[in-house]
Amino acid sequence: MTQEYSIIISGFGGQGTLFAGQLLAYAAMDNGYQVTWIPSYGPEMRGGTAHCTTIISNSIIGSPVTRSPYAVIGLNLPSVDKYEKVIPAGGILIANQSLMNRELVRSDIKGVLIPANEIAEQLGNKQMTNMVTVGALLAHLPVLSVEALEQALKDHLPPRKQQWLPANVDAMRKGFEFAQEAVAA
Amino acid sequence: MAKQLLKGNEAFAEAAIRAGCEGFFGYPITPSTEFLEHMAKRMPELGRAFVQAESEVAAINMVYGAVCTGKRAMTASSSPGISLMMEGISYIAGTEVPAVIVNVMRGGPGLGNIAPSQGDYYQMVKGGGHGDYFPIVLAPASVQEAIDQIGLAFDLADKYRSVVHVIVDGNIGQMMEPAELPPMRPLPKDVPEWAVNGAKGRAARSLSSIYIDPKDEEVTNIRLVRRWMEIEKNEVRYTEYFLDDAEIAVIGFGTAGRVASSAINQAREEGIKVGLFRPITLAPFPKKQIEDLSKHVKSILVVEMNSGMMLDDIQSIVQGRVPVEFFGRMGGVTPFPDEILDEIRRVNTNEAVINGQVRAEWLDRLEKLIEEGK
Structure with missing residues (x-):
């Protein structure tokens, strides 16, 4: 039985969308899954919106892009507006509440409104916003554990960024805990 | 390594x-x-x-x-x-x-x-x-x-x-x-x-x-x-996917071919007998293989990210033995699997006919798709 999970991470350029998607891809590959990662490229990378699609599967992946992603991390309001509509019922939406002025509309998906900027700032580093949301995603994604992502960070964070490893892990764990509580509530 | x-x-x-x-x-x-x-x-x-x-x-x-x-x-x-x-x-x-x-x-x-x-x-x-x-x-x-x-x-x-x-x-x-x-x-x-x-x-x-x-x-x-x-x-090279019992053959190269394979997986789950022929060498073109294919399937659906360029080559090989249908996106648009799945369903339900209007009919469907926001 084919199990395939498509994940779109979308936000402003500079919010770490592409790296977050790559990290999921590394963790998936290291855990024996098939995976593709594809960015939006070109002018979008130069200051506008940036998004990437990561697909994780237990068999060969055809299309590297999808119209209806199983899971979305929306790091800003335009991204949430764009993707909330297209997630299939039962899918996941992690929405960055810090940059939104509305609630989520869909009730047939697992929606998590998370103040990711504030959580990252409380941890002392706003750059970790993306990792907070990745943690929140892992709380609901049927594949990949926080431990798998930690290992991927250790193995694939460039040497000059290894000093940020503990901060990344903390941010991811905080996001994970928040999303677990959000659903329990 | x-x-x-x-x-x-x-x-x-x-x-x-x-x-x-x-x-x-x-x-x-x-x-x-x-x-x-x-x-x-x-x-x-x-x-x-x-x-x-x-x-x-x-x-x-x-x-x-x-x-x-x-x-x-x-x-x-x-x-x-x-x-x-x-x-x-x-x-x-x-x-x-x-x-x-x-x-x-x-x-x-x-x-x-x-x-x-x-x-x-x-x-x-x-x-x-x-x-x-x-x-x-x-x-x-x-x-x-x-x-x-x-x-x-x-x-x-x-x-x-x-x-x-x-x-x-x-x-x-x-x-x-x-x-x-x-x-x-x-x-x-x-x-x-x-x-x-x-x-x-x-x-x-x-x-x-x-x-x-x-x-x-x-x-x-x-x-x-x-x-x-x-x-x-x-030096002819190609790959086949689910073609053994296929009644519909999708032909696509590169990205169009791999996107089609996603649609074919879904169509197979619906019980549609469809497979993929993906040329790896576009020149030399797998002429003999496509000719043979056209003798075993009921219809062919060509999928490309252009206006049907390989379509012309395939039509000249198939020579009207079976209907050859076409779906393409142009201008830098990559088709999503659901678009190709809809095309496979269409060819499966409404028996394709040969009327010399393949490109015109595709354009009509494409314009409708664009109107729907796809």
Whole structure:
């Protein structure tokens, strides 16, 4: 039985969308899954919106892009507006509440409104916003554990960024805990 | 060597290096730029030649010069850049020297855009440059396949003293997938007997594409055509997916082919007997295989990211034995699997007919799709 999970991470350029998607891809590959990662490229990378699609599967992946992603991390309001509509019922939406002025509309998906900027700032580093949301995603994604992502960070964070490893892990764990509580509530 | 998560363009460039590419000459253009960037970093490390030329015209002529010395050399560009190179590519073909040219295709015509496209099919497959010549055209559909085919491209170029195009679209250039790079091949010690690499201690040789006397040119043309017939006999490559019991055959290359495979998985779950034929060599084209296929299926659906260029080739092979339907997106739009799934369902429910209106009917459906916001 084919199990395939498509994940779109979308936000402003500079919010770490592409790296977050790559990290999921590394963790998936290291855990024996098939995976593709594809960015939006070109002018979008130069200051506008940036998004990437990561697909994780237990068999060969055809299309590297999808119209209806199983899971979305929306790091800003335009991204949430764009993707909330297209997630299939039962899918996941992690929405960055810090940059939104509305609630989520869909009730047939697992929606998590998370103040990711504030959580990252409380941890002392706003750059970790993306990792907070990745943690929140892992709380609901049927594949990949926080431990798998930690290992991927250790193995694939460039040497000059290894000093940020503990901060990344903390941010991811905080996001994970928040999303677990959000659903329990 | 273990699998790594590799970005298409960078992986192809590294694969070329490991296949013994000793000279890269290029000019940056999205979505192929990472290819050149990787070469800029790696080639000097290895003591090999990298030049960012002043233009694509200069770059291809540098390739021309380099390959005349018997070394492996190449360039990579994207659609408008490839257009600029066409004169040089024809000279390379006319001189009968091997060259590998990668085209990471984007939306066009004209300046178009930087999004993925297959709109250069005609230009690549039918020659592109002037005069009677036949380039080999490889169309990989994944990062791993592209890595493998870069090595193959150099081998075929040398074997047949031919131009070899490797064409992918921006999706495959920009995508990251787990893939395995080949080991570094040792550089060949022998110099081909035709190479012009300095005549010290031997008789001088010359290489040229000029044959002032038409009779001499015709002799050359005959040699090129005969060589091409040899290539057609030996080098056809393709892959099949779920075709054994298929009543509908989808035919698509590169990204269009792999997106179609997602749609085929879903259609199979619905019980539709559909499979995929994916040409890997667009030239030589798998004519015999498609002819055979047309004798076993009820209908054929061609899927491309252009206006139906390969469609024309397939129709000329199928010759009306079965209906050939078409679905394509243009301008840099990549089709989503659900669009192709809808087409498969349509062909499955409403028996396709041959009425000579394939393109017109597709355009009507496409415009409706665009109205729906797809």
